[in-house]
Amino acid sequence: MSSAPSGRARVLSATPRNIALLARCLRDGGLVAVPTETVYGLAACALQEPACRSIFAVKGRPLVDPLIVHVASMEMAEPLAVWNKTARTLAAAFWPGPLTLVLPSIDAVPGIVTAQRPTIAIRRPVHPAFQALIGRCAFPLAAPSANPFGYISPTTARHVLDSLGDRIPFILDGGPCALGLESTIVDVCVPENPMLLRPGAIPRQEIESCLKRPCPSSKPSDGSPPSAPGMMDRHYSPRVRLRLFPHGSAPAAARDPNDAVLLFSRPRDPITLSTPSMYWLTENGDLAEAGRSLFAILRKLDERDHAAVHIEEPPSDGLGEAILDRLRRAAAPEPGTV
Ligand code: AMP
Numbered sequence: 215m216s217s218a219p220s221g222r223a224r225v226l227s228a229t230p231r232n233i234a235l236l237a238r239c240l241r242d243g244g245l246v247a248v249p250t251e252t253v254y255g256l257a258a259c260a261l262q263e264p265a266c267r268s269i270f271a272v273k274g275r276p277l278v279d280p281l282i283v284h285v286a287s288m289e290m291a292e293p294l295a296v297w298n299k300t301a302r303t304l305a306a307a308f309w310p311g312p313l314t315l316v317l318p319s320i321d322a323v324p325g326i327v328t329a330q331r332p333t334i335a336i337r338r339p340v341h342p343a344f345q346a347l348i349g350r351c352a353f354p355l356a357a358p359s360a361n362p363f364g365y366i367s368p369t370t371a372r373h374v375l376d377s378l379g380d381r382i383p384f385i386l387d388g389g390p391c392a393l394g395l396e397s398t399i400v401d402v403c404v405p406e407n408p409m410l411l412r413p414g415a416i417p418r419q420e421i422e423s424c425l426k427r428p429c430p431s432s433k434p435s436d437g438s439p440p441s442a443p444g445m446m447d448r449h450y451s452p453r454v455r456l457r458l459f460p461h462g463s464a465p466a467a468a469r470d471p472n473d474a475v476l477l478f479s480r481p482r483d484p485i486t487l488s489t490p491s492m493y494w495l496t497e498n499g500d501l502a503e504a505g506r507s508l509f510a511i512l513r514k515l516d517e518r519d520h521a522a523v524h525i526e527e528p529p530s531d532g533l534g535e536a537i538l539d540r541l542r543r544a545a546a547p548e549p550g551t552v
């Protein structure tokens with residue numbers, strides 16, 4: 215057990231003793247930041263309304279944006295929703311892992327968790343420390359990403375400490391997130407028409423080949439506005455201005471000397487390579503590596519004094535869809551600006 219260098223959150227490793235302590239904190243209505251294979255989450259007992267309400271307060275998250283409910287097993291997931299064959303097929307193929315299923319709710323959790331929708335989002339994560347914690351709790355945990363609403367998602371305990379350290383009691387440190395991109399969210403309320411609500415760490419093609427049918431992008435099946443759930447145009451955003459340019463093309467010519475360039479992969483040309491303020495997401499074009507490093511690099515760039523960052527879009531296949539989705543939202547103008 216070690217204490218935090220700044221803020222007041224204690225950063226704990228996943229020893230059995232610490233897991234027991236954190237499970238007690240959650241049972242008593244407290245909040246704990248947790249490692250997952252996607253990004254760090256801010257967890258509360260999904261059955262306690264005040265605890266879940268405090269997640270929204272700590273993050274500054276609007277109450278219209280529902281929370282994902284995390285479970286340790288299929289047994290824990292069953293009583294939360296009305297299950298169907300498509301949902302079971304996806305759960306069997308991708309759980310535990312970075313897939314969130316949206317299903318008809320049976321009101322097992324307080325309305326604040328689902329933002330009063332008739333649906334519930336459920337995920338069974340694979341990260342061993344998070345699994346151990348949910349298993350020890352024996353109740354489901356509601357957890358959005360552990361960042362101030364709209365800011366870049368955290369992929370290390372340090373990121374959580376830096377932005378929420380003075381607002382939460384504990385951070386469970388499970389090392390850097392293995393995937394670094396949020397879960398893929400599939401609405402399976404209508405089993406014949408699965409819909410992709412958010413591209414994520416499992417590529418759309420894998421969902422489609424598992425189900426042997428298309429999984430088009432869509433608004434939630436309950437007809438709620440697209441701006442409501444985590445799919446706001448501007449999200450995952452640093453303070454520095456971001457400008458995207460197409461994959462394989464050169465960044466915009468006239469640049470402020472204070473600007474930085476973030477390429478998709480390490481350039482082969484030594485002249486380009488020696489340009490100051492040149493960064494890249496992957497050494498050799500690996501999309502998984504790009505996904506893993508994306509949020510950490512955006513945070514680093516945000517700490518430097520760049521006027522703007524010009525970012526090369528990733529290739530659009532596989533994980534590229536989720537990376538491009540995050541980059542587009544991160545680069546979207548603030549409401550009221552151009
Ligand atoms: P976050 O926890 O910030 O990664 O985002 C959670 C996202 O899951 C929300 O912003 C929604 O897009 C989606 N979600 C959660 N619960 C529901 C629900 N009941 N119905 C539809 N989408 C949901």
Ligand code: MG
Pocket residue numbers: 358359367444
């Ligand atoms: Mg989030």
